[in-house]
Amino acid sequence: MAQMVIVVQAVSATSFTVYSNLATIRILSRGKCGLSRCVTRYLVAMAVVDLLIIIFDLILRRIPIIYQMRFFRELPVCNIHAVLLHAVTDCSVWFTVMFTFDRFVAISCRILKHKYCIERTAKIVLGAVTVLCSLKNIFWYFMYARLYIWTVTEFLHYILTPCVPFVFILMLNALTIRHILVASQARGRLRAQNCPRDPEIQNRRKSVLLLFFISGNFILLWAVITVYSIWSRMWSMGYFTFHLPTFVAGLGFMFQMLSCCTNTCIYAITQTRFRKQLMSVLKYPFSLLVGLNKHRNKIRCDSIIEPH
Template identity: 55%
Template sequence: MDRGHPLPVAFRILFALWDIQKFYYPLLAVIGVPINLLTIAILSRRKCGLSKCVTCYLVAMASADLLVIIIDLMLRHIPIVFQFEFVFYIPLCNIHAALLYAATDCSVWFTIVFTIDRFVAICSQKLKSKYCAEKASKAILATVTVLSLLKNVSWYFMYTGMYWLLNDPWFCILRNNVLNSPAWGAIEFLHFILTPGFPFILILLLNALTVRHILVANRARRRLRNQNTAERPKDTEMENRRKSIVLLFVISGNFIILWVTFMVFCIWRRMRYLGYLSLSLPFFVREMGFMLQLMSCCTNTCIYAVTQTKFRRQFAQIVKYPFMPLTEATSASGEADTLIRTQGNQCDGAIQPSTSIQPEENLPETETAKQDVEQQAEYEEAAMMLTQNENIELIDDAKQRSTVTDIEKEKKGKNEEKEERCKQERRKDT
C-alpha cells in the first residue's frame, strides 16, 4: 500500500486482531481445557454446598464448554489461524460442522435450562419438587442433547467434506445452490434465531420475572421478621437466595455479553447474501465475535470461584494436590530435626539427674570419693546407652522416651540402694 494512501482504520484493526489471535487462541486452549476439567472434577465431588440438581446442570455446562474448546477452537480456529494446509486432505468438514454446532447448541441451551430451573425453584414451590430434582435435570439435559444433534444434521447436507481455511461462520466448502438458496437461507436464519437469538430473549424475561418475585418475597419476609422485637439471628434463607441469584445473573450476563457480537454478525452476513445490502459491518466485528464467543467457554469457572466460597476451597485443594508430597517431605524433615533436638536435651538431662547423694560430715572421705566415682560411671553408662538407642531408632519417639524412663527408674533404684547402704554403715559405726 502506498504511503500516501494508508489503510483504513477497519483494516488496521482487522490485521491487528489476526496477529493477536496467533497468541490468544493457543493461550485460550491451554487455559480452557484444564480449567473445565478441574471444574468438572470439583463439582462432581459435590462438596461445594450446591444442590444435586444445580450441580448436575453446572457439570453439563462445563462438559459442553470443554467440547466447544476442543471441536471449535482446537480443531477449527487454530488450524485456520496458522494455515495448516494438511486439513485440505481430510474430507470430514461436514461431520465436523454438525458436531461443532451441536456442541455449541448444548452449551447455550444448558445455560437456558439452568436459568429455567432457578426460576422454577424460586418462583414456583409446586413445580420445584418435580422439576428441580436430579432425575428431572438429567432427563432434561439428555433431551436437549438429542434435540441439538437432530437440529444440526442439516449442516451435513449444506456443506461438503472439504475445509475452507477462512475464519468465517462457513468454514467448509458449500454445496451447489446453497449460497443463494432462500430455503437454505431460511434454515440458517432459523439456526441463529434458536442459537442464540431466542435464548437471549428467554434469559432476559426469566431473570426479570425472578427479580420481581424475589423483591416481593423479600419485602414480605422483612415485614414478618420486623414484627419480632427480640434479637433476630441471621436469615439463612435470604442469604441462600442472594447467592443463587448472584450466580444465575452473572452466568446469564456473561453469556449475553460474550455472544451478542457473534450473533449480530452472523445474521447480518446471511441477510447480505439474500440481497439486503443497506446494513454494513466491518469484518473485524466477525473476529471479535469469534474471540468473545470462545472466551465464554472459559469464564464460568472464574464465575464459580468469585461467587462460591466452597468452590474456591476445593479448587485450591486440587491445585495444591500435586505439591503435597513435597510439602509432606519438608514437614517430616522439620519434625525429625525437632525430634533430634528434643532427644538431645533429654540426654543432657539424663546425665545430670535431679536427685544426688550428698555425703554426710561424718562419712569418710575415701568412701565418699568411691561413691562419686561409682555414680559417675553409672551416669556415663546411662549416657552411652541413650546415644546407642538414638542412633538405632531415631525416628521412633515413643521408644526413645520409654528407654529414657527405664534408665531413670534404674538410676533411681540404684541411688536408693546406695542410700540404704550408707544408712546401714552409719548404724554400724554408731
Template identity: 55%
Template sequence: MSLGYLIKLKILWALNDVQKIYYPFVAAVGVPLNVVTIVILSRGKCGLSKCVTHYLVAMAAADLLVVIIDLILRQIPIVYRDQFLFLLHVRICNIHAILLYAATDCSVWFTVTFTFDRFVAICCQKLKLKYCTEQTATVVLGTVTVLSCLRNFFWYFLYTSEYWLSNSPWFCRVTIGVSRSLVWAIVELIHYILTPFIPFILILLLNALTVRHILVSSRARSRLRVRSSGESPSDPEMENRRKSMIVLFVISGNFILLWVLFMVCSILRRLDYLGYSVSLPTFVPEIGSMLQLLSCCTNTFIYAVTQRKFREELRNGVKYPLAMVVKLIR
C-alpha cells in the first residue's frame, strides 16, 4: 500500500469525522434560517418589489427543501449509517431521489431566473415594465417547478426503491447492469450538464452583460449630469442600480463559488463511465458535496449584510419573543 494512498485514506477518514458534526450543524442552522427568511420576506417590509420578493422567497423555500430532503434525510443517515441500518430495508429511495433532484433543480434554476429578472430590470427598460412583474414571477417560478419535477421523474425507473448504504455513492441501490450501461452514463451526464453547468454559464453571461450595461450607462449619466449642473451630484437612479447589482452579484457569486467543485467532480465522474478517465481523490467530491449543501444556508446572511430593512426586520423578530418573555416574567 503506497504512502499516497494511505494519506488519501486518512484524509477521507478525518473528513468523515468532520461530516458527523458538519452536516447536523448545517441542518440545524439551515432550517430555521430559511424559515425566518421566508417569513420576513413574505411580510413585504424589506423595501423590495413584489417581483423580487417572489424570487427570493422561492429560493429560500427551495433551499429549505434541499436541507430537509438532502441533509436530514440523506447525508446525516450516511455519516451515521451504523445507526440507520434500517434504511437498507426501506423501499422509497427512488421517490426520495425524485424529490431530492427536483428540489435541487428548483434551487439552482430559481437563482438563474432571479438573475435574468435583474438583468431585464437593469438592462432592458422597455421589457422591464412587462416582464418584471409579480404575475410574471409567479408564472416563471411555477413553470420551473413543474419542469423540474417532470424532468427528474425518470429516476424512479433508473434507481431501485431500496437505499444502499454500503457502497459509493451512498444512495439508492442501482443494479450493476444499469450502472455500467452507456444509457446510464449519458443520462447522468446530461443531468449534471443541465444542473448546474448550464446555469453556471447563464449566470456568468447575464452578470457580465449587466456589469457592462451599468458601467456604460453610469459613465453616460455622469457626463450628462456634469454638463447640465456643472458638478457631479448624487444620482438616486444609479444608487438603486448599484444596490441591486450588489445583491445580485453576491447571491450569484456565492452560488458559483460553493457549487463549482461539486459540478466539476460530478461531470468528471460521469465522463469516466464514457471512457474519459480523470482520477480524483475520493475526498474531493465529498468536499464538493459539503460546499454545495452549505449554499442552502448562506442567502440569509447575504440579505442581512446587503439589505438594511431586512436587518431591521430580523432584529425586530429576535426582539419580539424576548420582549414577550420579559413581559410574562414581570
C-alpha cells in the first residue's frame, strides 16, 4: 500500500512537471510575454531540456518494462540512456550559465550588447553548447562498458558540472550587481528631483529580478546533490572517514528534479504577461470540458424537443 502511494505521488508530480514545462514552452514560443527574442530563445531552450530531464530521468528510468522487450535487450540501453540523460542535464546547467552571461552583456556591456544579445547569437550559442555537452558525455557509454575508471572520471564530471557553472554564475551576478549599483547612482545624480521614476531603472530591475531568480534557484536546488556527489567520490577515494547518510542523496535528487519545474513559477512571479498567458493555458482544459458539456446538453435538449 505504501509503495502504491509513492507511485501515485511520483506519477502526479511527474504529470505536473511535464504539463508545466509544456505550458511554458507553448507560452514563450508565442512571443507575447514582452521579452526579447534573444531572451525567449534561452528560456524556451531551458524549458525544453528540463522537460527532457523529466522524460529521461523520471519516466524512462521508472518504467523498466520497456527494457524487457526483445528489441531493447539487443541494444546497450543503459549506456545510451546514461549518455542522453547526462547530456541534457549538462545542457540545462550550461544554458543557465549562457543566459546569465547574455544578461550580463546586455546590462553591463553597451557596445557589445547590440552584436551579442540578438536571436542569431542565441541560436549559435545554444547549438554549440548542445554539441559540446553531447560530445563530453559520450564517455558514459564506455563507462558502463567498464573501459574507464568509475570514481575518478565521475568525480571530474561533477567538478565540471555543476561546480564550474556555480563559479561562473556567482561571478557574473556579482559583476552585474556592481554595474547596476554604479549606473543607478550615476543616473540618480543626473535625474531631476521632479522625475523620481526612471523607466530605464525599472526595466533593469525587472531583468535583474528574472536573472537572479533563475540563477539563484538553480544554485540552491543543485547544491545538495552536488555536495553529496563530490563527498561520496572523495570518500570512495579515501579522503573522508565517514559517508553522508543515504537520505541526503534522495533529498538532493528531489531538489534537482524540482529545479526542472520551478522556472515556470519564476516566470509567473516576475512577468505579468506570462502570468496572464499561464492562467489562460491552465483554464483551457476546464473551458474545453465546460464547452463539451454544454454542447452535449444542447444536443440532448434538441433530441427531446424534436417532434417524432
